[in-house]
Amino acid sequence: MVVGIDIGHTHIAVAVARTDGQVLAEGREAFDVDDRSGAALDAAAQLVQSLVGDRDLPMTDVLGIAAGIPCPLDLTTGRTCPLGDHPTWAGLDAGEELARRIGRPVHVNNDAEMGAHGERRFGAARGCRDFIYVKASHGIGAGLVLNGEVYRGATGAAGEIGHVQLAGARGLCRCGNLGCLETVASITEVQREFDELRLPGLAYRAGGSLAAISVNPVAARIITESGRVLGRVLADLCTFLNPAAIVLGGELGTSGQPLLSGVQESIHRYALSPTAHAVDIRIAQLGLRSELMGAVAQAIQQALIRA
Ligand SMILES: [Zn+2]
CATH class of the missing domain: 3.30.420.40 (ATPase, nucleotide binding domain)
Structure with a gap:
């Protein structure tokens, strides 16, 4: 056991x-x-x-x-x-x-x-030697598997993609920097935008299902835009690392087609063409x-x- x-x-x-x-x-x-x-x-x-x-x-x-x-x-x-x-x-x-x-x-x-270990052993990345698992939830982090091995970096801090800087973004991040990915695309931001619109169909709270809410067309737009922003950062990672797959996990990552479409759109728009064609973007099979x-x-x- x-x-x-x-x-x-x-x-x-x-x-x-x-x-x-x-x-x-x-x-x-x-x-x-x-x-x-x-x-x-x-x-x-x-x-x-x-x-x-x-x-x-x-x-x-x-x-x-x-x-x-x-x-x-x-x-x-x-x-x-x-x-x-x-x-x-x-x-x-x-x-x-x-x-x-x-x-x-x-x-x-x-x-x-x-998350990367889970999807590799039991889920969407079985048999995959080069992939990025993205946990997109309240924060955004990535688990990197390169050439069959988990890559942790010199001190273990590799994969903190939530703190990659976005051009033009000025929101203050919990890390003390301005304009991090997390300040624009995260479950917290999606929830804040839902709250701002005050639509009854968008009563999402932690523990609720973002997937169920994403059938609402207004919610779908907000989530797709989050996917585009996340995909913008993932596109650069594709150009740099040429992974075979990106597995989207976490509450936001597994919320469904609107998020997936946004990520795919940005990767195909911004990643170097051979790397964009090589990467398969998947939703985590194990869900949460x-x-x-x-x-x-x-x-x-x-x-x-x-x-
Ligand atoms: Zn940050």
Whole structure:
């Protein structure tokens, strides 16, 4: 048995699975994670203990545990380095903190990287050696798989595409810079635009389904425009890295055709032609479970290493 944990900005999810990846039990709860790291880690550990306990199995039967967290990790120290002012997440050894609470070792990675692992093992990127997984949600991050390997960069901060600067944008970003991609295209921005229009059909809140709302033509336009802006940045990544696929995940990334069309339009308009033709743009097959299933895949890996 292995356990995968997915901690997002607004939720905590846990899956208990067999070492072949078959999920035995799963739980998900809404949680305001950003300013309460201690409480979030407590809640994640409790959810693990209750799901494992429900199966009448001792924690010692758990062969591997992996967790994705919504924060970059500094590979040189193993500690978190949050973007923006989230003091409770600064310099935290999340693996150690979870291990202390659960009583078993816990392997930790950034959530977008977990999403890439999930889609590669169980979803839309199976068999793919060069692809970019994009988690487009409240923030926007990417997990890079290049030549069959996850690429983390020199210190682990690779893939933070939400903080690429957009020409002409002036919005203040949580990272302190002006005009980052996240300030124009994110679930938070889409929600703000819905609120501004005050249309009853656009009553979207976290936990609701953006896919259901995107059938509204006004909502579809707003979401397509977000896709175009996101696609503008992804087009440059295609020109630079020549990936075989881009997998769109997260609440915004999986919201459906309007978002996908916007991304495709910009990539075909702005990426160098051979790279635009080479890339297949797909919606995450695992929906909002890419990160959770990536944590399961990593937990299986940990179990194999220990065996
Ligand atoms: Zn930023």
